[in-house]
Amino acid sequence: MPNGRRIRQNFDNKAEAVQRVADLELEIAGQPDPKRALRTLLTPEELADAEVACQQLTGRSLAKTVGHYLNLESRARDKGVDLDQAIAFFESRYRPETKSITILNAKAEFIRTRHGLAKATEANYEIGLRLLLRDPNKFLHTFTVNDLEEILRKYGNLRSQRSFRRIFGVFFRWAVRHHYCLENPCQRLDRLPRDSSQIVILSLDDVRRLLLSAVTLQEGASASTIAIGLFAGLRPSELAALKSGEIGETSIKVTGGKLRRKLKRSVPIPPVLAAWLKRYPFKGLPPGWSYKMKALKKATKAAKWVQDIIRHTSISFQAERDKNEPLTAYNNGTSVKMMDQFYRNNIDDRKVLEAFWALTPEQLLAHKPDMVLPQRSKVKWPSRAELTKLVRELPLVHAAAQIGVSDVALRKHCLKNGVPLLRRKPRGRMAKLAQPAVERVAVNH
DSSP states (O other): OTTSOOOOOOOSSHHHHHHHHHHHHHHHHTOOOOOOOOOOSSOHHHHHHHHHHHHHHTTSOHHHHHHHHHHHHHHHHHTTSOHHHHHHHHHHHOOOSOOOOBHHHHHHHHHHHOTTOOHHHHHHHHHHHHTTTTSTTSBGGGOOHHHHHHHHTTOOOHHHHHHHHHHHHHHHHHHHHTTSOSSOGGGGSOOOOOOOSOOOOOOHHHHHHHHHHHHHGGGGTTHHHHHHHHHHOOOHHHHHHOOGGGBOSSEEEEOSSSSOOSOOEEEEOOHHHHHHHHHSOOOSSOTTHHHHHHHHHHHHTOSOOOTTHHHHHHHHHHHHHHOOHHHHHHHTTSOHHHIIIIIOOOOOOHHHHHHHTTOOHHHHHHTOOOOOOOOOOOOOOOOHHHHHHHHHHSOHHHHHHHHTSOHHHHHHHHHHTTOOOOOOOOOHHHHHHHSOHHHHHHHHO
16 A cells, blocks of 8 residues: 555455455545446346335335235235225224323313212212322323222221222223223222121110200200101201201101202101101201211210211111111112111110100100210400410410410401401511512522
8 A cells, every 4th residue: 555554365266356456446546436236136227216215214124114015915905905995994984092181180070070969979079089199190091900909008998998999980980981091990900898897876875865965955956957867867968958848747858968859758757756846846957067966976975986877877776667678778768788788787675676766855854864065165365465465476376375276266366356466477488479579689689
């Protein structure tokens, strides 16, 4: 070479060696490398087509690509069409199986489309579906059985698991109908074991204490409501919707509550309930019912208090009295299966059964059980001057803790008695946002 470098190579034949020498001479002369003739069975036109095809494939194998399309043509030909016809048919009729939507948006749409829901039912849906929002941006169609099992695993109570499963099932059935997912994953969850726990009802002594506490509390404001629940078996939602005009001489027309139909059923009034309604006429659910119910529950001193225990007690005593399960289920707006599974308990003592249905106000007041209503502790409020000084020196939370009340109760008391409440300076990020815009800019600079 011109730079003194020597090149020595071995070749299998003289033609290759001569060609190599010619290449080196061209390299020394600085001339471009001419295209060499290659041995091939392709014509020049076919070689040109192959070069264009390789450029369009951008690195993919020409042989594999041609084989793939030949296979597609063969499959289409087996169906009696060519490849172009098959693609045209697909393009004109294809619809995506699912529409992508996040769990957050799906939950909001589900709640919005549930028309006529009771507030309690809507609240249950909100609580149940909130469990699915661990990742609000997770697509609905990606939920699996394992996801649901992981969510439900932390709930050991069978009734809680059954309730959440029911909510999930309704939600995913709705999602399948709207093509947000292909299947309802709840259908592949393992079956829950049977709930073999004993149904809890109030004993006769518990019933007597409950009625006496209702008679004693605020001059019997809750007596008629408790009596209707015990002797007619109405649901809490039905009691809340019940009006005085729906109570006749022999029956109660139940038109509101859980099922929300215009006229659900007519519940017969037994003699014991008629005696209670005569002495304590029903005027609607008393105000502050939830607080009154808490006080009555404490006064009852029941060994165990479960949800709907008053309805459980009523249905159990009705079933033992009537000895006719279909009639009892019909009067209480349920089925025999539901009644036996969730409501009814056996009452073996005949004297207890007779005493329950003879528990009129006169009989109860003639033989009063031991009962003590819980007393609300009285708050000793400071004087107005002391209170004014206290709320000036301390935040409301700490001032309320010293008095022994909540900060909400303290605020209401101050507003009622004209004690001025100072607006304290905000702290942290809120203090920064509260600064004027000009001041914030100056601080940033």
